[in-house]
Amino acid sequence: MPSRPVGTPTRGTTNPNRLRRMDRWIAATLAGRLRGADDPVAVDLGYGAAPWTAVELLGRLRTVRPDAEVVGVEIDPARVAAAVPYERPGLSFRHGGFEVPLPGGRRPLLIRAANVLRQYDESQVAAVWAGLCGRLAPGGLLVEGTCDEIGRRHVWVTLGPAGPQTVTFAARLGSLDRPSDLAERLPKALIHRNVPGERVHAFLTAFDRAWATAAPFAALGARQRWTRAAAALSDAGWPLTDGPRRWRHGEVTVRWEALAPGG
Template sequence: MTGGRAPIGRATRGTTGTNRLRRVDRWIARHPALRRSDDPLVVDLGYGARGWTTLELWSRISRVHPAAEVVGLEIDPARVDRAREELARVRAGETSFAPDARVHFDRGGFEVPLPGGRRPAVIRAMNVLRQYDETEVVNAWERMAVRLQPGGVLVEGTCDERGRIASWIAIDHTAHPRSLTISLRLADLERPGIVAERLPKALIHRNVPGERIHDVLQAVDDEWERAAGLAPFGPVQRWEGALRALRARGMDLPDRGRWRLGEMTVPWETVAPR
């Protein structure tokens, strides 16, 4: 609901496919911002040409928080109409999604318009800022973050078309970035540094010598190579061995329990642009 005003931002390219965002969905489902919220509302900002990934998001987070609700927002009114048509099929029991899915679609952009002034616990904005200039990123973060509940999180990032390579930044309700997460499909992974092609806009142009993100990706690649001796035991063991070595070198790597998923999270200060 935009109240007659044009949504803020530009329409995404709309290429999001089914299951593309499964990695970030799993991460959101376990995040304290959602699990501890009294109003577990999630906004899927810029869901693309179809509404399937919004429905997938609800399916995943509702397993952890049954009261969760998801609102899909798009700037293009034709996309909103199409998503509502798809939702009508869901309600009619014609899809694999639950007919009573707590999902709806509306028109909106970075202003994150919600009825009754509600504030989301989480805003997922994946593959939204890729078409923007780096100088526009902080302003977009601020516009979205101000709409969050206290303690809420904005998840802004990028992934490849198949969802096998992803990265995202967690930004708090004061628009302060808190962490960067890298999530990779470990099977057949040649090197972790391939994520450089799918870094969030705030970092993708910073992967050059002298920048922290370049140092981190180089260190991960180095330890992945050194852990090659663990490869016969499987890619998960190799990945965990590489991350253990990074931790031994002094890198702050929380969320060890998620390493097996191909994830690696570092505090924002570890990768922040210089």
């Protein structure tokens, strides 16, 4: 293991409930693996200047697995020192970076890296993803993405040891004029690819078109309009991996290869 943490400090911006959409999706998606895990430990990587996101992640995972644990990992030692008073059984904080320094050789079932890679170059993302996935327990997941300051709009990629699997778009639907408003929150691997000729641009264009077609359902609420638009995307052949139950939460998840860079 490197003698110094791998990576650079983030801005540290954090707010209570900023990652609630991601957390709820994780708790639902990872539920079966959490219940079956011998060591249900998760890492909140780069939690920032305050420990709220780690505290909240623990609470949400424990609705599924009461003995789940969360380790907050931060590259800034001052942030770790500030978080230590919040430690309790199942919640701890460690100084580190992309090497994910868990004691005793433990491997996490989940690594959540929210708003961490935003400051890196796109060319660095694949290596970071590979390194983090190499730290996962068998069957584990890396969830990496970006959200706005108060968690209204969020896009994340889910990865396993074999690489990227899905991309999830999630929003407080009342904050959107159209689905492509989420483009500003695309993860680093995709944000510069939202241009004509790239798959992610084609997807967001199709989503906007479906949203416009579903305009008559706006009278029933944004949730109904979003659900109808998502159904239209699925009918058009976009490989969505979820269905109405998750769409009603303001989410849509699509297979990575449908959006991957490369046109």
